[in-house]
Amino acid sequence: xxxxxxxxxxxxxxxxxxxxxxxxxxxxxxxxxxxxxxxxxxxxxxxxxxxxxxxxxxxxxxxxxxxxxxxx
Numbered sequence: 465x466x467x468x469x470x471x472x473x474x475x476x477x478x479x480x481x482x483x484x485x486x487x488x489x490x491x492x493x494x495x496x497x498x499x500x501x502x503x504x505x506x507x508x509x510x511x512x513x514x515x516x517x518x519x520x521x522x523x524x525x526x527x528x529x530x531x532x533x534x535x536x
Contacts, residue, residue: 465516467492467532472511477522481511484528 469485469492471478485492492513510522515531523531 465532466514468495468514469493470495470512470514472509472522474510478511480525481513481523481528484525488532488534490532 467485467490469481471482471494484490512519512521513523513528513531514520520527520531528534
C-alpha cells in the first residue's frame with residue numbers, strides 16, 4: 465500500500481492526520497503542495513491523504529481507519 469500525506473495550512477486538521485499516521489505506524493511519504501502541480505481545489509488548504517492513487521481530502525479519524533483497513 466502506497467500512502468502519501470499532503471499537509472494543509474489548517475493546522476488542527478493536519479495535526480490530526482499526522483498524529484493518526486504516527487500512532488498507527490503507517491509508512492507514508494510526506495508531500496508538500498508546492499511540489500505537486502494539481503488542479504485539486506483544496507490542495508494546500510485542507511490536508512489530504514493519497515492511498516494507492518486515490519485522493520482523500522480532509523478525512524476524519526474514522527474514515528482514515530476504513531481507508532487504511534485498520535481495526536483499532
